[in-house]
Amino acid sequence: MIRVHHLEQSRSFRVLWLLEELGLPYELVEYSRDPKTRLAPPELERVNALGKSPVIEDGAVTLIESGAIIDYLIRRRGGGRFAPDPATADYDRYQMWLHYAEGSAMLPVMLNLYVTTRGGETPPLRARINDELVRHRDYIAAALADGGYLVGPAPTGADVNLAFVAELLDAAAPGAATPAIQDWLTRLKARPAYRAAIERGGDPALRRG
Ligand SMILES: N[C@@H](CCC(=O)N[C@@H](CS)C(=O)NCC(=O)O)C(=O)O
Known part of the structure; x- marks a missing residue:
């Protein structure tokens, strides 16, 4: 097991x-x-x-x-x-999103966590972190703008990997919560x-x- x-x-x-x-x-x-x-x-x-x-x-x-x-x-x-059928282009996009979660999106989330809980924050660092948080938040929101999932009409392992990061990212980024991300999270969290x-x-x- x-x-x-x-x-x-x-x-x-x-x-x-x-x-x-x-x-x-x-x-x-x-x-x-x-x-x-x-x-x-x-x-x-x-x-x-x-x-x-x-x-x-x-x-x-x-x-x-x-x-x-x-x-x-x-x-x-x-x-x-x-996951999508490995023979399709959707599978390639699925792999991209699967890796994106920890490979790219998590970095500003962790930087933000470290400077807010461990100190060391400076205005230039804060500006850079905020810029990255917003950039990634908007990138994810754009992918979810059609009201579906990251790749196609059903969730995949990529949604599982990114949901944790996207929730933190949307909370940490300046500005109001992003409707497309919040709606996606609500649908994912409602799953049995x-x-x-x-x-x-x-x-x-x-x-x-
Ligand atoms: N990129 C790794 C990150 C693993 C990681 O940092 N896990 C955190 C949990 S959110 C951890 O175990 N932190 C405890 C610690 O660092 O002591 C993954 O996604 O598996």
């Missing part, structure tokens, strides 16, 4: 959510954040030397990195569900699999980092 190493209120919620969408059984190993530092406990380093989640174990395979885990679960365990993942691993929306 797939084992998921899940840190509370974290990115690893994505993996639980996807496993629920795919109807795959999984075993949960839960970790609590340090109440002061919000960092992961040292026990997580036993499965990932970086001390970060998500981590999955599936037989002899151990994987870290949300995007790689989502790709693995869909290809190897999900029979291709929750999203609710089931909260039942198993807790609500990721409480405090994040």
Whole structure:
């Protein structure tokens, strides 16, 4: 059975959510954040030397990195569900969005988190962070302007990977919440699999980092 190493209120919620969408059984190993530092406990380093989640174990395979885990679960365990047909151009766009979440969009979110919680903020840095937050927020909103999902009329693993980031991004970026992003999040969060993942691993929306 797939084992998921899940840190509370974290990115690893994505993996639980996807496993629920795919109807795959999984075993949960839960970790609590340090109440002061919000960092992961040292026990997580036993499965990932970086001390970060998500981590999955599936037989002899151990994987870290949300995007790689989502790709693995869909290809190897999900029979291709929750992704477009690999022979289509939609699949290429799906891969782009899957990687975009952590590869590009997460950077300004993390920078914003670090300077607001750890100090070191300067006017030029704040201006640069805000510019990037707005740029990425608007990029995501434009992709969702038709009221659908990132690629096509149904959610894919790319939506699972980006939702966590986009919610933080929309909250951190200057200005009002973005209707296209908020509407998409509302639809995703209403899915029974999203609710089931909260039942198993807790609500990721409480405090994040
Ligand atoms: N790009 C990685 C990031 C992993 C990561 O930073 N995870 C955070 C959870 S949101 C973590 O474990 N933080 C705890 C810590 O750094 O102590 C992924 O998406 O899997």
